[in-house]
Amino acid sequence: MSQPSKEVRDIYGDYATLTVPPEELRSTLNVFMVYMGVLAVVAAIFAGSGLAQMYDPATTIKVALIGNTMLAVFGGLIAYIGGSTRANTYLLLRYPLGRIGAMIGSLVVSALPLIIWFAVETWLFGITVNVIYPGHPLTSIAAASAWGGILMMLTAYYGFRAIALLSYITVPFWYALIVIGFFGAVDISGGFSALWAARPEHIAPLGVGITYVFGLYASGCVITSDVARYGVKRWSGSIAWGAHVLIFMTVLLFTGAAMTILTGSPNVIVAIAKIGLGVGALLLAILGQWTTNDNNLWSASLAWINIVGKLNKRQWVIIIGVIGTAIAAIWGGVYGMSLDPFIAFGTFLGYFIPPVGATLIADYYIISRYLLKRQYRFGPGTKYGVINVPGIISIIAGGLAGWGATTFGLRLPTGVGTFDAIIVSFLLYLVLAVIMYKTTGKIEVGEWVEKPTGF
Amino acid sequence: MSVEVTRIKKFAEMSIVIMLILGIITLALAPATGHYRGFYLSVFLGSVIVVVSIVYLPIVHMKKSENIKEVAVPAMQSLWVSTSMGLGYVVTALAPYFQITFPIAVILFIVGWIMLLYGTYALLRLSKEAKVPLAV
Numbered sequence: 130m131s132q133p134s135k136e137v138r139d140i141y142g143d144y145a146t147l148t149v150p151p152e153e154l155r156s157t158l159n160v161f162m163v164y165m166g167v168l169a170v171v172a173a174i175f176a177g178s179g180l181a182q183m184y185d186p187a188t189t190i191k192v193a194l195i196g197n198t199m200l201a202v203f204g205g206l207i208a209y210i211g212g213s214t215r216a217n218t219y220l221l222l223r224y225p226l227g228r229i230g231a232m233i234g235s236l237v238v239s240a241l242p243l244i245i246w247f248a249v250e251t252w253l254f255g256i257t258v259n260v261i262y263p264g265h266p267l268t269s270i271a272a273a274s275a276w277g278g279i280l281m282m283l284t285a286y287y288g289f290r291a292i293a294l295l296s297y298i299t300v301p302f303w304y305a306l307i308v309i310g311f312f313g314a315v316d317i318s319g320g321f322s323a324l325w326a327a328r329p330e331h332i333a334p335l336g337v338g339i340t341y342v343f344g345l346y347a348s349g350c351v352i353t354s355d356v357a358r359y360g361v362k363r364w365s366g367s368i369a370w371g372a373h374v375l376i377f378m379t380v381l382l383f384t385g386a387a388m389t390i391l392t393g394s395p396n397v398i399v400a401i402a403k404i405g406l407g408v409g410a411l412l413l414a415i416l417g418q419w420t421t422n423d424n425n426l427w428s429a430s431l432a433w434i435n436i437v438g439k440l441n442k443r444q445w446v447i448i449i450g451v452i453g454t455a456i457a458a459i460w461g462g463v464y465g466m467s468l469d470p471f472i473a474f475g476t477f478l479g480y481f482i483p484p485v486g487a488t489l490i491a492d493y494y495i496i497s498r499y500l501l502k503r504q505y506r507f508g509p510g511t512k513y514g515v516i517n518v519p520g521i522i523s524i525i526a527g528g529l530a531g532w533g534a535t536t537f538g539l540r541l542p543t544g545v546g547t548f549d550a551i552i553v554s555f556l557l558y559l560v561l562a563v564i565m566y567k568t569t570g571k572i573e574v575g576e577w578v579e580k581p582t583g584f
Numbered sequence: 585m586s587v588e589v590t591r592i593k594k595f596a597e598m599s600i601v602i603m604l605i606l607g608i609i610t611l612a613l614a615p616a617t618g619h620y621r622g623f624y625l626s627v628f629l630g631s632v633i634v635v636v637s638i639v640y641l642p643i644v645h646m647k648k649s650e651n652i653k654e655v656a657v658p659a660m661q662s663l664w665v666s667t668s669m670g671l672g673y674v675v676t677a678l679a680p681y682f683q684i685t686f687p688i689a690v691i692l693f694i695v696g697w698i699m700l701l702y703g704t705y706a707l708l709r710l711s712k713e714a715k716v717p718l719a720v
Contacts (some may be wrong), residue, residue: 157606158661162661297664297718298664298667298671298700298703301664301669305629305632307670309676312682336621405680405681406676406679407678
């Protein structure tokens with residue numbers, strides 16, 4: 130592993146194209162807190178509402194625990210790679226996919242999906258504001274999406290210290306608020322007996338729920354290195370990731386499900402309003418949404434820098450923010466159309482994200498270690514292949530397999546789309562890499578030399 | 585230990601103790617809230633503040649390092665949680681659901697503001713003096 134020398138300038142910010150220097154490393158608890166901040170989103174509670182429509186409370190816990198255990202293992206393995214190499218996702222992908230392949234991988238993992246999720250979150254922001262303050266022109270879904278998107282874009286662009294501080298302070302209480310909301314819902318809706326007695330008309334098969342839970346955060350697993358690279362120990366990110374997913378994700382899903390069951394509202398914001406927790410609590414929920422979308426913008430801009438190598442993070446924030454806000458306000462707000470086509474496209478891209486992680490795991494733990502006898506190194510002058518052929522084939526095949534299994538019922542090893550995608554791409558990468566290496570002596574084509582900027 | 589590190593360590597310890605005292609005050613007010621919902625709210629938020637402060641105070645106190653960051657980081661983690669719970673009192677003390685008697689609700693609201701403002705000041709000061717980013 131190479132560290133950037135003092136002469137190497139971090140011109141893009143946040144070590145977007147460099148490894149993290151030793152003086153920037155942080156404790157395991159610190160890494161854990163950052164993961165917790167990322168998880169503190171209203172969307173996680175909304176996801177629990179989805180489970181409530183499929184299962185009774187006991188099965189919800191079982192499904193959430195199984196799905197989250199798998200997320201902990203998958204994400205933990207990838208986080209360890211980030212902790213060992215000090216590199217972010219987009220740098221790591223230069224090995225299993227090649228330099229140009231990493232650009233394609235970045236496009237699939239973050240650059241495109243995050244624009245879509247920014248638009249969707251902005252649209253949800255508009256809906257939330259409309260629910261809380263209905264009947265005013267400025268709080269229509271279109272108007273609220275527009276000014277909300279612009280505010281999110283501006284706070285991300287300028288990095289307003291006050292907003293950053295407020296969102297930072299909000300995170301621990303946000304978790305407390307969820308616990309309070311849960312007990313409040315239990316309190317006003319007939320107690321725990323009412324909760325445990327609730328069950329939907331039809332209980333879905335366990336596999337459906339496990340896929341749902343795994344699919345919620347499988348993409349998040351692939352980018353765990355972005356945080357884990359700061360961990361003081363190699364395993365800091367893995368431990369922090371595992372603990373936060375296994376414990377807190379399970380709690381969030383269950384409380385979201387419980388609040389939906391008890392209040393009858395699939396919208397957690399409406400549920401909090403129904404319980405009577407006050408406008409302040411609702412505003413905090415909005416703030417959680419706001420800061421998550423800030424992160425979407427920042428992460429997307431990080432990916433675009435690694436793809437294009439031009440413009441800085443702030444310029445990308447504006448470009449992505451304008452596109453996302455336009456989708457939310459015009460498509461979703463003015464024309465009142467569902468964002469389902471965008472969500473469908475984001476979901477389709479989502480099938481290809483876990484295979485990227487599977488290919489990275491296969492390359493780092495097996496192919497690089499035992500077949501190619503190479504270590505992941507980064508820094509000016511480092512040579513990468515332009516395209517890692519088995520890597521590209523594996524993510525395409527894995528993604529299509531997952532899509533086929535879920536959409537067309539294609540019969541694959543587990544019958545669970547996301548797992549099948551991971552298994553197919555993992556095994557295919559191993560097989561293709563061994564065959565190609567034995568026949569040609571290498572698995573990559575072309576050569577790319579890293580520039581002093583890390584690009 | 586240098587004068588600079590000692591000064592920051594003292595400030596960090598004092599800040600955690602202030603939060604601990606305010607947390608104990610909110611716990612003490614719990615029985616006077618007048619409704620079981622307000623009682624549980626005060627016990628929950630107050631306990632988080634007290635437990636976090638009690639856990640972190642010896643951690644900060646026993647640090648003998650010359651590295652100012654090693655003192656500032658745990659102190660900021662403790663203050664982060666306490667300040668956040670202070671914010672919690674600000675937004676929930678007067679909420680209708682909890683049915684807290686008005687005088688006690690006002691006191692909790694004020695204590696919450698004190699925690700929020702002092703915690704914010706302490707976090708910013710530690711962050712600035714120790715050159716540690718806020719997201720610790």
